[in-house]
Amino acid sequence: MVARATQQASTTMPPLAAADAFRVLEFVAGNRRVPHSLLAGLLAALPPVSPHTSPRLRKAIALRALDAALSGSDADGSGEVLRKARDVLADPGVAACFPDHLAVVRDDVAALRRLVDAEWESLPPSELELEADRIAGAGALDTWANADQDTRKKLRRLVGESTAREILGKLGQDPSKAPQVDEAANAPSTSGANEGDRAQQDDEAHLGRGKGEASLAQEDCARHQQEPVERTTDARIPEKPVTSAATKGKEQATSSHVTGQAAPDHNKSHPVTGPKPSLMERKPSAIVYQWDSGDSDSERPPHQRRLPNYERRMRPPPAVPYKTRKKWTEIQERTLIEGVDKYGKGNWKDIKIAYPDVFQDRSTVDMKDKFRNMGRH
DNA sequence: CTAGGGGTACGC
DNA sequence: GCGTACCCCTAG
Numbered sequence: 001m002v003a004r005a006t007q008q009a010s011t012t013m014p015p016l017a018a019a020d021a022f023r024v025l026e027f028v029a030g031n032r033r034v035p036h037s038l039l040a041g042l043l044a045a046l047p048p049v050s051p052h053t054s055p056r057l058r059k060a061i062a063l064r065a066l067d068a069a070l071s072g073s074d075a076d077g078s079g080e081v082l083r084k085a086r087d088v089l090a091d092p093g094v095a096a097c098f099p100d101h102l103a104v105v106r107d108d109v110a111a112l113r114r115l116v117d118a119e120w121e122s123l124p125p126s127e128l129e130l131e132a133d134r135i136a137g138a139g140a141l142d143t144w145a146n147a148d149q150d151t152r153k154k155l156r157r158l159v160g161e162s163t164a165r166e167i168l169g170k171l172g173q174d175p176s177k178a179p180q181v182d183e184a185a186n187a188p189s190t191s192g193a194n195e196g197d198r199a200q201q202d203d204e205a206h207l208g209r210g211k212g213e214a215s216l217a218q219e220d221c222a223r224h225q226q227e228p229v230e231r232t233t234d235a236r237i238p239e240k241p242v243t244s245a246a247t248k249g250k251e252q253a254t255s256s257h258v259t260g261q262a263a264p265d266h267n268k269s270h271p272v273t274g275p276k277p278s279l280m281e282r283k284p285s286a287i288v289y290q291w292d293s294g295d296s297d298s299e300r301p302p303h304q305r306r307l308p309n310y311e312r313r314m315r316p317p318p319a320v321p322y323k324t325r326k327k328w329t330e331i332q333e334r335t336l337i338e339g340v341d342k343y344g345k346g347n348w349k350d351i352k353i354a355y356p357d358v359f360q361d362r363s364t365v366d367m368k369d370k371f372r373n374m375g376r377h
Numbered sequence: 378c379t380a381g382g383g384g385t386a387c388g389c
Numbered sequence: 390g391c392g393t394a395c396c397c398c399t400a401g
Contacts, residue, residue, distance in 0.1 A: 149396070325387075325394055346379060366395070368379075373393060 021046040022053065027126040029060040036064055055097075056124045062094040063123075066116050070109070082109050135159055140167045145324060148363045328370055332358055336367060336374075345371065 016024065028034050028042060043049075052058065069084035089095055098119065125133075134143050136159040144167050147155060156164040335358045339351030348364035359367065 323395065328394080349378065363395095364378075365397095368381090369395070370393090372381085 016046060018047045018049065022049045022057075023126070023128045025049050026054050026057045026060075027128040029064070030056055030123050030126055032063075032067070032120050036068065039064070054127075056126060058093070059097045059119070059123060062088075062091075062097040063116060063119055065091075065094060066112075070113055070116065082107060082112075085109070085112055136163055136167070141171055144168065144171055146361070148323060148361065149365070150363055326361065332362070333370075333374065335359070336371060340371065 025039075025042065025046060029039055049057075065088045066085060069088045070081060072081045072084070089098075098115075133139050135155055140159075144152065144155060159167070335355050336351070339354060343350045343354065348367045351367065352359045352362070352364055362370075
């Protein structure tokens, strides 16, 4: 995977910003399974990155040096391995990564190896993983709950359609509470998870940035995977799946027949009995399709957990829950009027930029609607 | 980006 | 039912 990433980095991909290069390297370097030769290729292909900005990166590089030193055999009793390891540890930069362990090591290669293993295990998560946690993992509910519509669209592109639905489904079920301990939370981001099995086939595509090829590939992927499943849905579930916004918008061509025939007026056709069922709730009759069964992440120890398998699960899309409703404050209203006075009605973007803290959680559409509301009556 | 029509959700 | 906040879509 890194082979391909490397190749792309040097050929087809546009140059990465330094900050992004850092994220990629910090992520990849801390994956012990990525051979150093590949990392070296990546280093050569990416803009220069200072390792000193990240303890994880620093430590990963130190551990790689130690791995290299320890890779030889010490069966011949020559002490060659130990000598090389000591050379590495003699580097003050390396030594600084393991201040309290140096004494232990002395002349015991086996102990040193165990120590190195343990250090790999306790490597802190990369920024990329932390960010992934925020947008698709344990922190997802918070992040999504506070995101306005535009932000959600971006998030949706980043995590992929089915993960977005999963998150929004949970949001809808439990709009006010913090995330529960379930599959999404089984590996707190602070627990020092290291890569383990991660960073395999799926993840390479996600090293790119949100708006880059990666997300486009995801969407493409989503489309292709969705068609057959939706056909299945159509055949087996009598009730229509509620079309989510994105689905409606992006996939009209392929799926309109599914929604169109069952309920042209989305949201208005409720099952016949009982109190009006909330669309936020998951239907008891909902069926979950997944084709990676037997690969449940929740059974893995935290350090072996993998990033969400984007686009691998399909389920009937829940309705998109509204952003948590917030009353407009007087300050916001006054500021809105002031902004309109100053910038003119319609320049919502300018107004938003002019008062970023006042309108932080208001989209330009919100502002437009609010002004519309204030105007009539 | 914006306007404007029109819809949903929710509290009163 | 009404008002309000939020959302969607489409046209320009």
